[in-house]
Amino acid sequence: MITFRATLNVKIGVLIMLLSAAAFTWTYFMPLRSMELFIPRISLGLMGLGGFLIMLKDFLEPLEKIAEPPREKILPYLAGVPAAMWLYGWSFRNIGLLTSTFLFLTIWWAWISIRDAKRTDSLQSVTPKILKLAALALVITASVQVLFIELLSMYMPRTFLP
Amino acid sequence: MFDMDAMREAFFVVFALDTALYIMIGVIVGISVGAIPGLAHSLPIALVLPFSFVLPIHQTMGLLIGTYKGGTYGGSITAISFGTPGTSGAAATVADGYGLTKLGKGKKALEMGLYASVTGDTLSDLALIFLVVPIGMMAPRFGPAELSALYFLALSLVIVFSTENPGKGILAAGVGFFLAIIGRDILTGGLRFTFGVRYLEAGFPLVPLLIGFFAVPEIIKKIKEVIERPDDSGVIGEAAEKLLKLKEEGLTLKEFLASWRGLGLGTIIGTLLGALPGPGATLCSYTAYSVTSQFSKDVNYGKGALEGVATAEAANNATCGATFIPLLTFGIPGSSIAALLMAALIMQGIPLGPRVVVDHTVVVYTLFLLLLLANPFNLLFGKILIPVYSKLTRIPAAILWPVITLVLVIGTYALNNRPFDIVICLIAGVIGYFFKWFKLPDGPLVLSFLVTPLFEANFRQALTISRGDFTYFFTSGISQVLWIVTLATIILFVRKRRKTDADISGN
Numbered sequence: 017m018i019t020f021r022a023t024l025n026v027k028i029g030v031l032i033m034l035l036s037a038a039a040f041t042w043t044y045f046m047p048l049r050s051m052e053l054f055i056p057r058i059s060l061g062l063m064g065l066g067g068f069l070i071m072l073k074d075f076l077e078p079l080e081k082i083a084e085p086p087r088e089k090i091l092p093y094l095a096g097v098p099a100a101m102w103l104y105g106w107s108f109r110n111i112g113l114l115t116s117t118f119l120f121l122t123i124w125w126a127w128i129s130i131r132d133a134k135r136t137d138s139l140q141s142v143t144p145k146i147l148k149l150a151a152l153a154l155v156i157t158a159s160v161q162v163l164f165i166e167l168l169s170m171y172m173p174r175t176f177l178p
Numbered sequence: 179m180f181d182m183d184a185m186r187e188a189f190f191v192v193f194a195l196d197t198a199l200y201i202m203i204g205v206i207v208g209i210s211v212g213a214i215p216g217l218a219h220s221l222p223i224a225l226v227l228p229f230s231f232v233l234p235i236h237q238t239m240g241l242l243i244g245t246y247k248g249g250t251y252g253g254s255i256t257a258i259s260f261g262t263p264g265t266s267g268a269a270a271t272v273a274d275g276y277g278l279t280k281l282g283k284g285k286k287a288l289e290m291g292l293y294a295s296v297t298g299d300t301l302s303d304l305a306l307i308f309l310v311v312p313i314g315m316m317a318p319r320f321g322p323a324e325l326s327a328l329y330f331l332a333l334s335l336v337i338v339f340s341t342e343n344p345g346k347g348i349l350a351a352g353v354g355f356f357l358a359i360i361g362r363d364i365l366t367g368g369l370r371f372t373f374g375v376r377y378l379e380a381g382f383p384l385v386p387l388l389i390g391f392f393a394v395p396e397i398i399k400k401i402k403e404v405i406e407r408p409d410d411s412g413v414i415g416e417a418a419e420k421l422l423k424l425k426e427e428g429l430t431l432k433e434f435l436a437s438w439r440g441l442g443l444g445t446i447i448g449t450l451l452g453a454l455p456g457p458g459a460t461l462c463s464y465t466a467y468s469v470t471s472q473f474s475k476d477v478n479y480g481k482g483a484l485e486g487v488a489t490a491e492a493a494n495n496a497t498c499g500a501t502f503i504p505l506l507t508f509g510i511p512g513s514s515i516a517a518l519l520m521a522a523l524i525m526q527g528i529p530l531g532p533r534v535v536v537d538h539t540v541v542v543y544t545l546f547l548l549l550l551l552a553n554p555f556n557l558l559f560g561k562i563l564i565p566v567y568s569k570l571t572r573i574p575a576a577i578l579w580p581v582i583t584l585v586l587v588i589g590t591y592a593l594n595n596r597p598f599d600i601v602i603c604l605i606a607g608v609i610g611y612f613f614k615w616f617k618l619p620d621g622p623l624v625l626s627f628l629v630t631p632l633f634e635a636n637f638r639q640a641l642t643i644s645r646g647d648f649t650y651f652f653t654s655g656i657s658q659v660l661w662i663v664t665l666a667t668i669i670l671f672v673r674k675r676r677k678t679d680a681d682i683s684g685n
Contacts, residue, residue, distance in 0.1 A: 028616065032349065048370065051641075052363045055634045056370060059355030066349025073343055085616050090402070094611055097398045097583075098604040105587050105600040113588075121580055128576045132408055149577075156581055163214075164588055171595040 024084050025074045032067030036060045112177035117160050121153035122146075181539050188543035191236045192551060200237045201548065204244020205555045209563055211245075212252020213264045214589055223249070223518045230525040235541060240548050242522055246515055247299060247552045250459060250495050251560055254291040258487065259284060260582060262393035267459030267497075269388055269624055270467045270490035276396075277482025285564065289429035290437065290487045292560040296553050298445045298492030302499035303549040305449045310503055310535070320454065322640035323651045327660035328454070329633040332465050334664050337622050338671040350618045353609070354626030357382050364635050377598040386590050386603040388460075388624065393586055394607020395614045400579045408576070433484055440489035443470045448496025453503040459494040464625045466493035472671075499549055506534055506542060 040060045043053050107116035126146045133142040164170040191197065204226070223245050230238045253265030258275030271291060278287035320328070337347040360371045361381030372378040447466035452459070467490050476483040501516045520530060528538050535542050590603045613620060644650030652658055 029345070036352070048363075048368050049366065051638060052366055052368050052370060054638075055355065055630060056359050059352050059359060059630075062348050062352030062355060064352075066345045066347075066352055069345025069348060070343065071345075073345055083617070090398075090611075090615070093398050093402045093405075094608065097401050098394065098607055101394070101397075101583060101587050102600060102604055104584060105591060105597060108588065109591075109597060117584055120584060124580045125577065128404065128408075135408070152577070156584075160585070160588060164592055168592060170588070170592040 021074055023074050024087070026071045028085075029067040029069075029071030029074075033064050033071070036064035036067065040064065109173055110175060112175040113165065113172060114157050114161055115177040117157040118153050121156060122150045125149040125153065181543075184539040185543050187540050188547055191540075191544055192240075192547040194236075197236050197240045197548070198551070198555075200233075200240040201244040201552050201555050202559070204241040204246075205248035205552065205559050208245040208248025208250075209252035209255070209556075209559060210248075212249035213255040214585060223515060230522045235523075235526045235528070236544050236548065238522055238526065239519075239545060240552075242519055243545075243548050243552050244555060246519070247495070247498050247549075247556050248559070250299075250498055251292065251295040251491070251556055253494075254295065254487075254491050255288065255563070257392075258287045258291055260393075260578075261396045262582065262586070263388060265459075266384055266388045267463055267494035268490070269392060269460060270463040270494070270621070271487055272392055273480050273620075274478075274483050274486030274490070277478070277480075278484070278487070281482050283427075283482070286427065286429045286433065286484065287487050288564045289561075290434065290484045291491045292557065292564065293429065293434055294437070294441055294444065294488040294491040295495040295560070296557045297441055298448055298494075298496040299498050299556070300550065300553045301445045302449045302452070302496035303546070303553070304499075306499040306502050306549065307546050310506060319654075319656060321654070322636040322643065324654060324656045324660065325454075325636040326633060326640055326651060327657040327664070329629045329636070331660050331664045331667075332451075332461065333622075333626055333629055333633075334668060335465060335468050338668055346616075346618045347622050350613065350620070351622035351626040354623035355630050357387065357623075358627045358630035359634070364631060365638055377596075377601075382602060382606075382627075383594070383599060384460075384628070385593055386599040387606045387627065389586060389590055390603035390606030391610035391613075391620065391623070393582075394604065395611040397579060397583050397586075398607070398611055400575050404576045404579065429484070434488075437485040437488035439473050440466075440470045440485040440487075441492045443473070444489040444492030445496045448493035449500045452497030452500030458628065459497045461625060461628045462497050463490040463494040464621050466490065468621060472674075502545065502549070505530060506545075 040057060043057055043060070046053065104116060104120050107120075126149070129142055129145050129149065130139075133139045133145075165172065207226070223242055226241050226245060229241060233241070249265060250267060253263055253268030254271045254275065255264060257263040257268040257271040258279055261272050261276035261279075263269045263272055275287045275291060278284060333351065337351050338344070356371075358381075361379055362368070363370055369379060444463070444466040447469060448459075448462045451462045451465060467486065470485065470489040471479055474483065474485050476485050479486050501519075505516050505520055523530060523541075526541075528534065528541055586603075587600055590599050591597060593599060610620075612618070613623070640650055641648075652661060
């Protein structure tokens with residue numbers, strides 16, 4: 017028997033169905049030949065069908081068997097980590113590979129060390145730890161330079177700093 | 179016809195100190211570069227290609243084959259240790275390999291990856307030697323209609339086998355299809371779904387997509403752990419304490435032999451699919467992985483089973499020998515790496531094609547022996563490097579993951595020196611995170627992404643030949659068999675699912 021339930025799976029399934037239906041309709045307004053749109057339409061059809069089946073499964077399954085996706089706070093990380101990665105990619109091409117690699121690692125490790133020290137109330141020993149980590153960052157930066165620039169001859173645009 | 183004199187000549191050329199040295203260098207370079215996420219092992223092969231001008235053929239090919247084999251295995255090291263495949267061929271290894279690492283069995287997984295790679299590789303080399311003529315005769319009988327049926331079969335297998343929820347498998351395949359068609363149309367050059375972005379005209383490149391899809395979600399997860407739960411994120415895995423206190427156990431012979439199904443199916447599927455132009459190591463390993471999931475008795479298959487690692491690794495390395503089948507018999511390079519190897523042979527003045535075995539018998543036997551000799555080197559140096567990589571997983575996450583992140587960003591950029599590849603990698607990372615969160619299977623996406631351009635090209639070519647007649651897809655014996663196998667597999671799967679559901683309800 018079909019029981020209507022508004023679970024997260026159902027909501028996502030409906031959203032996917034709506035999006036794929038909209039994109040499918042949009043393909044009829046594209047200035048492309050029907051053969052060029054054959055596989056795109058199959059892909060959108062598959063997505064819509066997938067969304068429908070996901071929704072249907074939650075309607076047909078007993079309530080206790082439904083597995084919902086976890087509802088944890090992830091959005092700040094989902095935005096922040098890729099943004100930081102993009103920023104690093106931008107900075108090594110515009111500032112310099114050595115400088116940006118060293119700075120990224122040192123800043124991250126220094127921040128984590130200070131956070132940990134505050135948490136464990138050991139701020140007095142944080143400076144030597146940061147210095148050690150900065151030395152490690154220097155070694156990794158040198159390895160990156162040797163591997164990618166010297167050995168693999170990676171193209172690097174001219175930058176102000178090394 | 180076997181030529182004993184040519185074999186003797188090839189034997190003395192290959193089993194010499196200088197050749198061994200070049201194979202050794204190749205294997206070390208291959209494993210090391212293969213283990214760096216983002217750097218495909220075609221890169222070191224391309225870098226050592228100019229040596230073809232100065233080195234004799236046995237040294238050049240020793241270096242290239244060593245790099246190829248080492249690189250194919252090397253991709254599994256980071257896939258198992260950090261859940262980040264070093265090469266696209268190791269993507270299927272992630273689920274079980276990294277699952278085992280999280281359970282504190284990383285060393286076992288790494289050893290299984292190595293032994294399975296070498297086993298699959300050696301058997302595939304032997305298959306090449308004995309089957310080069312018969313399989314070579316079969317290859318040209320695969321026209322556009324047969325190849326369309328073959329790719330459809332591969333896709334169906336992965337969708338039906340990869341998930342308990344068919345809707346999720348179909349959705350994942352749909353996303354893979356969609357990502358693959360972005361860019362220029364393969365026949366007409368018309369722009370599809372590029373949204374005016376110039377960089378998308380070339381489509382979604384495979385390596386940044388896979389690196390982002392698998393690695394970025396793991397990076398996000400680890401960074402979140404480091405920030406929110408610093409005490410629990412010391413080392414990778416739940417078995418952190420155990421890892422630090424106890425000496426990690428290696429793989430036993432019993433465990434290795436218990437994975438015979440995965441090893442066998444992986445080798446067979448890797449060799450057969452690898453002998454066809456197009457599929458490549460990634461598609462082979464995913465297909466073998468999905469097929470074995472139906473026969474495996476290990477309840478942890480897909481979450482942390484040695485058999486899963488064995489299947490994926492045997493299959494992707496089994497393509498190494500099989501790649502040479504179309505290359506030697508018809509001069510058709512089945513993959514980008516095969517094209518590089520072909521270029522090296524052409525630069526040495528070896529015209530590849532049906533007559534190569536007759537006209538250059540010594541060279542062909544030299545290649546066979548080099549392929550076989552590279553395997554013990556792969557085993558030896560893989561074994562030497564395993565302790566190094568298993569120790570890396572014990573480095574605190576707060577230190578290790580930022581380094582992996584930066585290497586990944588540079589590696590993605592270094593592949594084509596294209597900044598937009600980093601953006602692709604990050605977009606793929608967000609998609610990958612959604613897949614992980616919503617528990618969508620990754621196999622259908624990767625496979626459909628790989629298969630779509632091949633399927634579309636063959637499908638449209640077949641329709642052009644038949645002038646729009648769809649019955650053309652069912653006319654030849656090979657395609658009929660392939661369609662019947664596809665249908666039978668889907669029916670068997672549905673029946674098996676119903677039986678399993680009925681058993682669960684009954685209990």
